[in-house]
């Protein structure tokens with residue numbers, strides 16, 4: 001884990017209450033999908049955890065939804081402003097566990113960003129992922145352009161499906177309604193999103209890995225503030241997670 005200063009290069013609204021932030025600075029070369037950064041915000045004691053959506057050696061892409069004071073302050077940051085980050089944090093997804101199965105990446109709301117990073121890793125591996133994005137309504141939809149850009153950069157196809165609860169865009173319903181029957185059995189699921197979505201996916205026979213959320217303080221395993229019980233003992237979501245195997249999660 002490192003502490004680094006980054007400069008805001010872009011901070012734009014991409015959907016209702018949702019922003020994309022590009023930060024320039026020394027990223028390094030050791031980030032994996034599912035890991036997050038802890039964002040220092042002036043005037044706030046606790047940093048705010050945000051997943052890495054994309055990265056290269058000198059640039060980091062984050063997407064965040066404004067839900068409270070910290071994310072509202074982030075939305076007000078202008079280009080050139082300096083942000084201090086702790087990175088990379090958390091364990092990230094283990095792609096190799098999917099074996100030869102069809103990989104299915106599922107993001108609900110602000111669970112979409114880690115799936116962008118993961119889709120890029122699978123494209124680099126030479127795999128064509130299924131990607132399913134779930135939102136409440138059309139005004140909240142974001143990220144499609146990011147996946148389309150990945151397709152053109154890597155020259156590989158992503159089977160991209162979007163579902164909205166109110167049916168205003170894409171498939172009418174939840175991410176489960178966008179899954180094919182055979183995928184519920186034989187696919188390998190990588191998911192991040194609200195707990196009810198993860199729980200519903202947890203009931204499917206397919207194996208997978210889910211990224212969980214918890215209120216965090218330190219973000220690197222020192223305070224035990226994010227501990228949760230699993231079938232394999234208690235785990236710190238920030239350090240032993242946020243990604244857990246589907247079968248070890250206690251709902």
Ligand SMILES: Cc1cc2nc3c(=O)[nH]c(=O)nc-3n(C[C@H](O)[C@H](O)[C@H](O)COP(=O)(O)OP(=O)(O)OC[C@H]3O[C@@H](n4cnc5c(N)ncnc54)[C@H](O)[C@@H]3O)c2cc1C
Pocket residue numbers: 036048049050051052063064065066067068069070071072090110113114212213214215216242
């Ligand atoms: C590993 C991890 C990765 C995350 N990645 C992203 C991301 O990529 N994009 C994004 O928009 N958000 C992400 N989040 C959630 C984000 O950290 C919180 O929304 C943010 O910290 C809220 O800060 P705030 O000061 O704006 O809100 P606060 O004023 O702290 O809280 C506002 C409301 O949000 C709820 N809330 C705050 N933090 C969390 C949390 N961690 N889990 C559940 N509810 C919370 C509070 O209960 C309250 O109702 C992630 C969280 C974790 C743990």
Ligand code: FES
Pocket residue numbers: 215216217218219220221222223224225226227236237238239
């Ligand atoms: S937030 Fe401190 S141990 Fe997880």
